């Protein structure tokens with residue numbers, strides 16, 4: 094081989110290699126993505142040249158990776174456009190090196206891993222992260238070109254000489270550095286190709302076998318695809334997972350290009366909606382998972398892929414976050430998702446209702462995170478009606494709830510958080526024609542406050558069924574209000590006194606009301622605002638929720654037990670039994686609201702036995 098030229102790369106930072114090696118240590122593997130993308134670009138360029146008539150009979154495109162464990166080399170060969178000696182000097186010595194230098198200047202001193210997404214922009218240069226020496230053998234498609242060999246051992250010196258390469262294209266050979274021998278393992282290379290280059294539309298071969306899928310489904314026109322194609326693609330991306338509910342195919346090319354498929358997976362209600370699963374691609378090359386700067390955070394529980402060449406990737410994250418095009422792409426993707434949800438709601442309501450438990454968390458989270466998204470989906474947010482059968486639940490939108498109950502409920506939205514525990518309250522409301530909505534997921538306490546703020550002007554208020562008694566739920570019990578001339582007190586007041594004395598709790602409020610239902614002798618009310626505040630505090634301090642001391646005991650004067658008890662008290666025969674029963678009625682009301690601590694549970698059981706013993710005693 095005759096040496097053509099020896100030279101020195103003009104860069105202004107000495108020893109930039111160690112800096113880059115150091116700062117990108119954890120992500121060295123991206124070198125392969127860079128080399129394969131360059132190879133694919135070179136193949137695309139050759140195709141363009143042949144379209145333009147510059148070359149007849151272009152070869153069948155392919156990228157071949159060759160591993161040689163003995164020689165410790167990894168070679169990436171393409172049959173693309175190739176480079177002339179002049180082009181090598183220009184593109185490799187100048188472009189590649191100066192962009193690496195620029196990278197170092199930009200990010201020196203900063204946390205480089207934080208600085209750029211997927212380290213785009215480093216290009217060919219990233220090969221030095223894993224190599225002690227890099228060689229390029231290339232032959233340009235241009236008529237009359239000769240093949241050249243470029244070699245560099247990671248200093249600023251390079252050599253340029255003749256090459257034996259006979260066919261058009263480029264081979265980049267990495268002489269792998271000692272602690273990087275993992276990149277000589279076929280399994281590791283397969284893994285990396287699958288991760289980064291699976292959808293590059295050129296066959297990538299290793300040991301004679303094609304190891305990439307090539308066809309990204311999102312590039313196919315939606316009209317050509319069947320449900321089974323989407324499902325198969327999902328199973329490929331997320332193996333061993335349940336099939337998704339539905340999906341949205343995004344295929345936009347103006348004013349920016351963004352393509353992709355987002356799937357709505359079967360979400361468990363306890364899933365953390367901030368953990369992302371959406372893969373970001375740029376021209377079919379994988380960039381990263383969970384790209385929060387590009388895909389709005391609330392869309393992250395979805396799965397699938399978004400591909401856009403219009404996202405500037407060789408910039409810092411904060412730049413990306415503030416970039417207008419990126420924001421518009423994010424908004425656009427969110428709008429497509431909202432459109433798909435609206436379409437499902439209007440065209441297949443039955444399915445919408447069926448998947449609602451799985452998508453509701455995502456939608457509520459999205460509504461609270463983005464005003465735009467909220468505006469797009471607010472009319473399709475639905476709430477299950479308490480009391481509707483579990484196998485055929487009935488749902489209402491907020492609007493339809495309010496319209497249906499306009500006269501009776503006066504913009505109040507009654508809700509329950511636990512259908513079983515609050516059943517007495519729910520039944521009381523329903524028996525008087527007041528509908529109750531279920532808000533029973535962890536996000537709902539925030540979500541109801543959010544809706545109150547959003548609908549502030551309409552004066553909509555959310556009231557849990559146990560927060561106060563609507564006047565439609567109580568009868569005006571005239572008899573109870575007659576003043577007894579001896580004590581100067583009404584019957585209600587006397588009943589309240591009786592309980593206050595028997596229970597001896599200062600903070601407890603006691604009220605006597607004639608409820609329009611005889612189902613329970615007493616119930617506990619928790620003031621809405623205080624209860625919410627307490628829930629918030631418990632959440633912020635990550636403490637278990639304590640039972641609110643400032644609660645009210647409502648005694649139902651329409652219930653025979655309360656009436657009998659009052660008569661018994663007036664007889665004055667057995668004041669102990671009266672006290673016992675007062676405590677028992679209170680505990681029975683409490684039991685649906687909180688779990689007892691061991692001491693109260695023991696007292697409750699003891700008292701129950703005592704009451705039963707007395708009842709069965711022969712006079």
Ligand SMILES: Nc1ncnc2c1ncn2[C@@H]1O[C@H](COP(=O)(O)OP(=O)(O)OP(=O)(O)O)[C@@H](O)[C@H]1O
Pocket residue numbers: 127131132135171173174175176184185188189190192213214215216217218263
């Ligand atoms: N396999 C190849 N065949 C032909 N030309 C190549 C090949 N690899 C690199 N080049 C040339 O070298 C240039 C520099 O490559 P490098 O990977 O550093 O940067 P880039 O591809 O331009 O940008 P980036 O990789 O950062 O997106 C390329 O633009 C291309 O002209």
